[in-house]
């Protein structure tokens with residue numbers, strides 16, 4: 001449910017009233033639909049599923065989150081613009097409640113033509129959306145650059161802000177995978193520059209300034225077969241998942257996840273459901289959750305250390321990719337307290353013991 005380009009990025013600063021080592025979400029995001037007009041090779045979203053989040057349940061949860069002190073709202077998918085009535089109603093209520101809007105992630109090529117995009121974006125603006133439209137632009141999205149440039153022009157015109165758009169790209173390193181962004185810059189008559197101040201790339205044209213947010217590509221699910229070894233021999237830097245985490249991310253089934261990381265679609269990272277649980281219940285459950293509670297209290301390194309302490313050969317090596325590590329140990333049931341499963345799009349066909357010593361075989365391809 002992370003649109004495969006998470007709206008939140010490691011290292012992105014979000015205001016935190018009190019930095020306590022526990023799960024204390026400060027961000028809410030809805031994926032109203034899984035469906036998408038694209039089918040990217042690295043996508044983690046089950047885009048063929050037809051579930052949609054019903055608007056009244058989402059509004060009720062939004063109001064509860066507001067009462068619990070959560071002040072920032074984002075949208076992801078699937079492709080969120082395929083369910084505009086959801087976006088507009090939630091935006092209107094959130095604006096009334098005083099929410100700060102974060103990104104609405106889109107592929108930017110869902111529209112029929114400029115007139116269609118103008119109508120849909122104008123309705124969102126009129127509902128009170130004051131965040132950014134986050135565009136996923138990388139080689140996996142197989143972009144129609146001319147259509148994407150059209151979307152940028154329309155968005156700039158409708159919102160009348162030169163910072164209305166931002167970019168996200170997934171690759172193995174921050175300075176790799178920028179080619180589609182450079183092609184978009186050409187189409188917009190702009191340039192791509194490194195900003196020392198921001199520590200990231202910018203696309204700058206006469207009337208647009210877009211920051212480019214990098215996401216460490218995790219070769220999971222549909223991306224499992226991509227070339228390159230994710231066990232790159234370097235251990236990830238502990239960050240307690242503060243960047244992509246400390247969030248309540250609601251998927252179209254109503255399930256709530258604590259982050260938008262690449263492993264968050266796994267059932268092992270579900271911390272409740274908005275149809276049956278309150279925000280308060282969900283936060284309490286997350287804190288006591290064997291995986292989620294540990295990650296936000298003791299860190300992802302605590303999971304790693306527990307696994308290696310039990311069996312020094314349990315892992316194939318070290319990886320610098322947090323979410324790949326998370327997905328690997330959760331699908332294989334290696335972390336104490338969570339059985340394996342999921343990752344069925346992958347090609348893992350070996351048998352090995354999970355954390356209880358039980359031999360499991362997971363991740364078989366359906367084809």
Ligand code: SF4
Pocket residue numbers: 003004005036037038039040042043044045047077078079106107136141
């Ligand atoms: S744009 Fe691509 S990555 Fe995003 S939801 Fe659609 S298919 Fe998945």
Ligand code: SF4
Pocket residue numbers: 241244245258259260261262263264295300322323326327
């Ligand atoms: S490492 Fe796991 S918990 Fe952390 S952001 Fe990634 S998927 Fe979420």
